[in-house]
Amino acid sequence: MAKVTPRLRVLILEDVSSDAELIVAALRHDLGPIAWERVGTRQQFVDALDRPWDVALADFTLVDFDALGALDLAAERSPDLPFVIVTGFFEEAALECLRRGASDYVLKDNLARLTPAVQHALEDRRLRKEKSEAEAAVRRSEAHFRSIIENGMEIITILEPDWSIRYESPSIERTLGYGPDEHVGRNAFENVHPDDLVRVREGIGRLMLAPGPGASLEIRVRHKDGSWRWLEVRGNNLLADPNVRGVVVNSHDITERKRAEERLVYLGLHDALTGAYNRAYFEEEMARAEIGRTFPISIILADLDGLKKVNDSLGHAQGDVLLQRAAELLRGTFRKEDAVARIGGDEFAVLLPGADAHVAAQALERLSARVDDHNQVTDGPPLLLSFGSATGEKGCHLADLVAQADAGMYVDKRDGRGDHPQDASTSTGEQA
Numbered sequence: 001m002a003k004v005t006p007r008l009r010v011l012i013l014e015d016v017s018s019d020a021e022l023i024v025a026a027l028r029h030d031l032g033p034i035a036w037e038r039v040g041t042r043q044q045f046v047d048a049l050d051r052p053w054d055v056a057l058a059d060f061t062l063v064d065f066d067a068l069g070a071l072d073l074a075a076e077r078s079p080d081l082p083f084v085i086v087t088g089f090f091e092e093a094a095l096e097c098l099r100r101g102a103s104d105y106v107l108k109d110n111l112a113r114l115t116p117a118v119q120h121a122l123e124d125r126r127l128r129k130e131k132s133e134a135e136a137a138v139r140r141s142e143a144h145f146r147s148i149i150e151n152g153m154e155i156i157t158i159l160e161p162d163w164s165i166r167y168e169s170p171s172i173e174r175t176l177g178y179g180p181d182e183h184v185g186r187n188a189f190e191n192v193h194p195d196d197l198v199r200v201r202e203g204i205g206r207l208m209l210a211p212g213p214g215a216s217l218e219i220r221v222r223h224k225d226g227s228w229r230w231l232e233v234r235g236n237n238l239l240a241d242p243n244v245r246g247v248v249v250n251s252h253d254i255t256e257r258k259r260a261e262e263r264l265v266y267l268g269l270h271d272a273l274t275g276a277y278n279r280a281y282f283e284e285e286m287a288r289a290e291i292g293r294t295f296p297i298s299i300i301l302a303d304l305d306g307l308k309k310v311n312d313s314l315g316h317a318q319g320d321v322l323l324q325r326a327a328e329l330l331r332g333t334f335r336k337e338d339a340v341a342r343i344g345g346d347e348f349a350v351l352l353p354g355a356d357a358h359v360a361a362q363a364l365e366r367l368s369a370r371v372d373d374h375n376q377v378t379d380g381p382p383l384l385l386s387f388g389s390a391t392g393e394k395g396c397h398l399a400d401l402v403a404q405a406d407a408g409m410y411v412d413k414r415d416g417r418g419d420h421p422q423d424a425s426t427s428t429g430e431q432a
Contacts, residue, residue, distance in 0.1 A: 061087075080128070116346070137263075213234065278343075302326070326348065330348055338353075
């Protein structure tokens with residue numbers, strides 16, 4: 001029989017071997033074969049960090065060590081290693097671990113949360129890698145455009161005092177598609193994007209009033225094919241120079257850099273697979289909502305049931321499609337102002353500002369009907385969703401609402417109601 005290759009390498013910092021075995025059993029139950037090692041001391045943990053791991057799980061308190069120290073060591077020696085606290089009881093210091101980079105914490109008496117926490121930590125690492133690659137793309141783009149400038153690839157334009165174009169360098173054809181003589185004698189603002197026109201006129205106007213270089217501007221200019229290109233434009237007033245008697249404008253194409261920056265911003269807010277908001281954005285929205293004035297607030301959690309079965313039987317590509325279908329259906333059900341986020345491997349959350357329990361229940365009924373309709377007309381594995389919801393008034397802690405909704409969702413899942421949200425647990429969280 002062929003040897004099964006473990007899909008996950010787990011380092012467990014735990015000085016109680018029976019607890020480590022329970023952790024391994026929980027992971028194997030959900031994820032199949034794993035490779036793991038238990039270490040119980042600081043030195044053993046340091047030595048283990050020299051080997052490759054997918055995730056580290058750490059008890060909070062050990063005989064000569066604690067999770068804060070382990071987290072600092074991991075950040076120093078293996079900064080990309082996802083780190084999850086698995087502790088016997090909640091401690092305030094666990095929050096400090098989260099603030100210092102731990103992905104999550106799980107209580108030992110609720111190991112059902114362990115696999116989702118590990119999957120979320122792995123997903124966070126993947127997104128960080130993608131974000132790092134996007135940042136690298138921005139840096140490469142900037143280096144690329146600096147090289148263009150150094151090798152004379154910039155567009156050089158000379159303007160008359162009346163802002164008409166006297167000269168444009170041949171490089172304009174490579175960048176914007178126009179011949180170097182096509183714009184001579186025409187107004188310099190003719191092809192500037194309407195939304196940038198006032199800003200450009202003001203910038204050039206200031207430049208005309210004082211000799212020397214002016215501030216750079218990022219503007220959109222129409223390409224000959226009708227598309228818009230981003231240019232970084234820098235002007236130098238040489239009207240008093242008898243050899244020039246004009247304003248020299250150097251422009252270079254930054255379109256790819258702008259696209260990379262937009263992608264970077266997008267990745268900072270969204271889950272790359274589904275297009276829903278990511279967990280970090282959702283938590284920021286909760287923090288803003290908690291101190292805001294839009295109450296009551298409802299939170300809905302939705303778990304995509306059967307995802308592991310689809311991944312195992314049909315492949316992860318089909319599982320990804322199922323996640324994308326779920327996210328699309330959720331976004332289409334809720335209001336524009338509601339934040340729909342993927343907060344875990346198979347878990348979604350929705351923040352509904354200004355929605356009381358009745359509004360949340362109506363939204364769940366709509367969602368249930370849409371799930372039924374979707375499954376009737378869509379080929380492939382059906383969407384099976386478990387739900388929980390909670391509603392709070394001014395003064396409540398939204399983290400408590402998430403916990404209530406999470407408990408309701410697992411009741412819904414346990415009772416096998418699946419995608420029938422009208423039966424899902426709904427609670428109201430209020431705090432004096």
